[in-house]
Amino acid sequence: MKLLYTGKTKNVYSLENGNNLLEFKDDVTGKDGKFDPGENSIGLKIEGIGKANLKTSVLFFEKLKQEGIKTHYISADFEKGTMEVLPAKVFGKGLEVICRLKATGSFIKRYGDYIQNGTTLKDGYVETTLKDDKRGDPLITAEGLEALEIMDSRQFKSMKKQTLKITKIVSEVLESKGMDLWDIKFEFGYSGKKVILIDEISSGNMRVYKDGQILDPVTLTSLING
Numbered sequence: 001m002k003l004l005y006t007g008k009t010k011n012v013y014s015l016e017n018g019n020n021l022l023e024f025k026d027d028v029t030g031k032d033g034k035f036d037p038g039e040n041s042i043g044l045k046i047e048g049i050g051k052a053n054l055k056t057s058v059l060f061f062e063k064l065k066q067e068g069i070k071t072h073y074i075s076a077d078f079e080k081g082t083m084e085v086l087p088a089k090v091f092g093k094g095l096e097v098i099c100r101l102k103a104t105g106s107f108i109k110r111y112g113d114y115i116q117n118g119t120t121l122k123d124g125y126v127e128t129t130l131k132d133d134k135r136g137d138p139l140i141t142a143e144g145l146e147a148l149e150i151m152d153s154r155q156f157k158s159m160k161k162q163t164l165k166i167t168k169i170v171s172e173v174l175e176s177k178g179m180d181l182w183d184i185k186f187e188f189g190y191s192g193k194k195v196i197l198i199d200e201i202s203s204g205n206m207r208v209y210k211d212g213q214i215l216d217p218v219t220l221t222s223l224i225n226g
Contacts, residue, residue, distance in 0.1 A: 001013040001014065001015060001021060002014045004020070006083060008025075008027060008029065008042050008076065009024070009025050009027050009028065009042075009050075009053075009200075009204060010022050010023060010024055010025060010030070010050060010199075010200070011025070014087075015084070017130075018083060018087065019027065019074060019084050019085060019086060020084070020085050020087050021082050021083070021084055022082060022083045022085060022200070023080075023081060023082050023085075023087070024037070024048070024050035024051060024053055024054045024082070024083070024200075025050045025051075026045050026047055026048065026049050026050045026079045027044075027045050028041045028042070028043065028044060028045075028046055028049060028204045028217055029043055029204060030042070030043020030044055031196075035204075035216055035217050036105075037060055046217060046218060049203075049204075049217055049218065049221065050081050051078060051081040052203075052221040052225065053200060053202035053203060053217075053220075054076055054078060054081055054082075054200075054202075055078060055203060055225050056201065056202045056221055057073075057076075057083065057182070057201050057202050057205060057225050057226060058073070058076045058078075058083070058199040059173075059224065059225070060169075060170060060173070060201040061073035061201065063169060063173065064166060064169065064197070067165075067169060068161065069165065069166065069169075069192065070196050070213070071196055071197040071198070072085040072086040072168040072189070072191065072196055072198045073085055073090050073095060073195065076085060077154055078114075078156060080154040083200075085198070086191050086196075087100050087189060087191070088181055088189035088196060088198050089189055089190055089191075090131075090187070090189045090198070091150050091151045091155075091188065091189065091190070092130065092145075092148070092150035093130070093131055093132070093143075094130070094131030094187070095128060095129075095130060095131065095145075095151070095187065095188065095215045096128065096129050096131060096137065096185055096186070096187055097126060097128050097159060097160075097163050097182060097185070097186045097187070097188060098126070098127050098128075098129070098132075098184070098185050098186075099125070099126050099163050099167040099183065099184050099186070100121050100124065100125040100126075100127070100165075100182070100183040101120065101121060101125075101162065101167070101171065101181055101182055101183060102118055102121065102182040102183065103115045103116070103117060103118065103119045103120075103121055104117055104118065104182050104183060104207060105207065107183075109206075113188075115169075118182075119224075123164075124164050124167055124168075126160050126163050126164065127139060127222050128140055128141075128142075128145065129147065139197065142156040146150050149153065155195050156189070158195045159188050159195050161198065162188070162195070163186060163188075166186065166201075167184055170184060170206070173224075174208060174224070177223055177224065177226075178210060178217070179209065179210045179220075179223065180208065180209045181206060181207075181208055182206075182207040182208065182209060182214075183206065183207050184201075184205060184206040184207075185206070186199070186201070186205070187199035193205055201221040202221070203217040203218075203221045203224070208220050208222075210223070
């Protein structure tokens with residue numbers, strides 16, 4: 001294997017068969033030792049969360065596969081904490097997509113004069129940010145992405161449609177377990193000419209509530225996998 005990239009929560013390797021391998025870490029995003037999926041820096045390390053997140057991701061990727069949604073997922077090795085995936089190129093230097101079902105986090109920081117925390121956002125609200133730690137992962141519009149030649153309008157429409165569909169599936173799985181999804185973060189790339197979901201679908205990328213309380217990554221992961 002050849003190390004391609006060292007990320008915050010995963011390392012990426014290239015395999016001899018042409019595919020890539022994701023190695024899940026025990027690091028999660030946050031600030032001052034507290035978990036926060038909206039942060040762009042590592043806040044703490046939680047022993048065992050990497051393999052647990054892998055198991056969670058596989059659960060959702062397999063569900064998406066059943067629904068006919070193509071992703072980069074191929075297979076996983078739970079013992080080693082790795083996932084084999086299709087090689088995919090990121091848009092620009094990395095593009096994150098957030099689907100918000102409830103107003104919270106940075107959404108409230110920006111628009112708090114117009115909406116209260118926890119308000120339902122009808123049909124889901126999709127926004128995109130550029131992966132850029134120095135600039136605080138700035139928001140960018142579809143027109144901005146096209147102007148910078150990062151993504152064209154056709155690709156954006158495909159990504160938005162997939163985001164809403166995938167979010168609905170994830171939300172339904174969580175709801176069946178007595179949990180309420182407030183928002184979730186995805187990353188998309190392209191394989192050939194097709195826009196596909198890449199990275200992971202795990203507790204570190206979503207805000208989930210149960211009985212009115214936000215769930216920490218360990219509890220959330222345990223409830224999903226239980």
